[in-house]
Structure formats: C-alpha cells, structure tokens
Amino acid sequence: MTYLRHATRHLRRTLIDRVTGHLDDLDWTTTPPLGAEPLTIVTRRVRESEQITADANLVGIYFGEESDEAAAELGGGLSTVTTRMVCDVIAANDTYGLAISSDIKDCLTGRAPDYARVFALRDYTTEQAGVPRDDYTIEVVEVTRQRPETSETRMWWQVVVASIELTILGGDS
Amino acid sequence: MATVSFDEAAFTDGILTAMGVGTPPEAADRAVFVFADTSVATGSVDDEGIPFDVTQAPTRTAGVEVADVLCAIEFFDAVGQVADLGVLQPTKIKVTLLDAQYELVRGFDHVRIGGDKYHYRKTEPPIGLVTKTIWIVHCTAEDDT
Numbered sequence: 001m002t003y004l005r006h007a008t009r010h011l012r013r014t015l016i017d018r019v020t021g022h023l024d025d026l027d028w029t030t031t032p033p034l035g036a037e038p039l040t041i042v043t044r045r046v047r048e049s050e051q052i053t054a055d056a057n058l059v060g061i062y063f064g065e066e067s068d069e070a071a072a073e074l075g076g077g078l079s080t081v082t083t084r085m086v087c088d089v090i091a092a093n094d095t096y097g098l099a100i101s102s103d104i105k106d107c108l109t110g111r112a113p114d115y116a117r118v119f120a121l122r123d124y125t126t127e128q129a130g131v132p133r134d135d136y137t138i139e140v141v142e143v144t145r146q147r148p149e150t151s152e153t154r155m156w157w158q159v160v161v162a163s164i165e166l167t168i169l170g171g172d173s
Numbered sequence: 174m175a176t177v178s179f180d181e182a183a184f185t186d187g188i189l190t191a192m193g194v195g196t197p198p199e200a201a202d203r204a205v206f207v208f209a210d211t212s213v214a215t216g217s218v219d220d221e222g223i224p225f226d227v228t229q230a231p232t233r234t235a236g237v238e239v240a241d242v243l244c245a246i247e248f249f250d251a252v253g254q255v256a257d258l259g260v261l262q263p264t265k266i267k268v269t270l271l272d273a274q275y276e277l278v279r280g281f282d283h284v285r286i287g288g289d290k291y292h293y294r295k296t297e298p299p300i301g302l303v304t305k306t307i308w309i310v311h312c313t314a315e316d317d318t
Contacts, residue, residue: 006227009219009225016220043220044221047209047282047293048293048294049209049281049282049293124217124219125217125225126216126217127217128217128218
C-alpha cells in the first residue's frame, strides 16, 4: 500500500466524476431527454459573490462530515472511513426533478448499466482522469431520495443522499 | 400644463454629497471593496483550480481592491452567539450605492472597514429614484471583533 495524501480530495473527485459522467452520458447536460433544458452542475462551494444562473435544472453536489478511521478487521490492516454525499436537484418541474434524481440514484446504487456499488478510488495526482487505486475501495452503502417540504420556492427540489464508506487496505506502509 | 424640470446632475451630486458626509476623513478607515483572489494551475486540478499534486502550486493573483467609493454604510450589531457550527447571528452591514458606484464594485467578495471584514451576502432587487438606480447590498461580518 502506498500512502495517498489528501485521500478525501480524491474520494470526492472520484464520486463527482462518477455522477457527472453518468449525467453527461445520459445527455442531461447537452440535449436532455423529455424536452428538458440542459442541466447545470455545480460541484464546489460557490461564493455568494459569484453569479451562477440556472435557468432550468441545476444539480449541486457537496459532502458532509467525515468519520474517524475505524479498524475493519482485527490485525488485518483494513480500516474504513465514512462520509456523506449530497446531491441537490433543483428542477424546472416535478417530473424532471424526479427523473434527474433517479438517474443519480441509479448511478450510485450500481443499478445503471456499467456501474457498481463498490469501485476503486481514483488517484488524480498526475492524471486529470484519475488512476484507479486497488488499495482504496469505495462502497456506496445507502442511497436515499428525499423531497424537502418547502413552499418558499417554485422550483422543484429533490435531494439524493448517499452514505459512502472508504476502505483502506494495509495500515502499515 | 406645467412641466416639472429635473436636474439629474444636482440630484446625483446631492446624494453623493450626503454619502460623502458619512465617509470617515481618514483614508485608512474608509471601506475598501475587495474582489476574490484568482489562481491558475496546470496539470491535474480540482474544481477550485488547485493541483492534486502537493508538490505543485497554483499561481495566485491577489484580488483587485477598490477604495474611495461613495456609498452609505449602515451597521447592524447583533448578539453573535457562537454555537458549534459557527456564529448564528453575525453582525451585518447594508451598503447603499448609486448605479455608477455599484458598477465599480459589482462582484466584490468582501468589504474591509477599519480592520473588519464583511463578506458579500446578497443584493436586493434594484430600485429607482427618478433616473437613478439604487443598489442595496448586504454583507455579514467574518468575525465579531
């Protein structure tokens, strides 16, 4: 096992690339299905002073807290870290919101073709596309879709929340 | 029918004079509008443009600073109750600008006043005052000092 510094940055990027790549493949960002307007995807924290205009459909991806590293097996050198990925879907209507959030959920659960629930973390140190690491494994433990009850906005809002577990092989490097 | 004449220049000068009256005489005490830093990097970078390779560093350019902008600043003190997640009710300021002055600072990241830093939060929808447009910008203190 080779120590990967700032593994959290690589973990987040791996998950972001996975979701945005899937939405790209399904043409949500170019010529979307169902007559929808192209999707805007925001994958970083945006300063209030920045102006991001989303005329129709918007997906914002961010991450929650991260747990302590816990031993996954006694003496085996496996340890796990858990975190939470949140995808806010702000859509032009309820149907589009449900469709986009369903596609995100299918990607994360591995229900969509060519996707799995367990996959390798990608190391982006040298390659913009990332290089898979055999010793860092990501598992999407649970994926839920929620609909916040709000009457403050006309936009239709869905939230996909994924519990993520990163397993690191070999504590001694 | 009688017509009402409107002297736009005198009107604007009057407002700007009133704003000038409230401006601190010492240049160091006046508000400075600061734009966000920018950074450029090559290779594999994240969404902030920061390299994943820790041996690389982006080329960073400090944000532009705009000083001596005539505006009105109102201060709203608050009980800055600190909780685990931060300050719940930070101190705020409200900055009122005419359209020409607003264009000088549109898109700023924060305002520095007397050593304190107030982050941009939002801009109210513009309102008209005869031929002038009024912009009201809200900012929150980074920290209560």
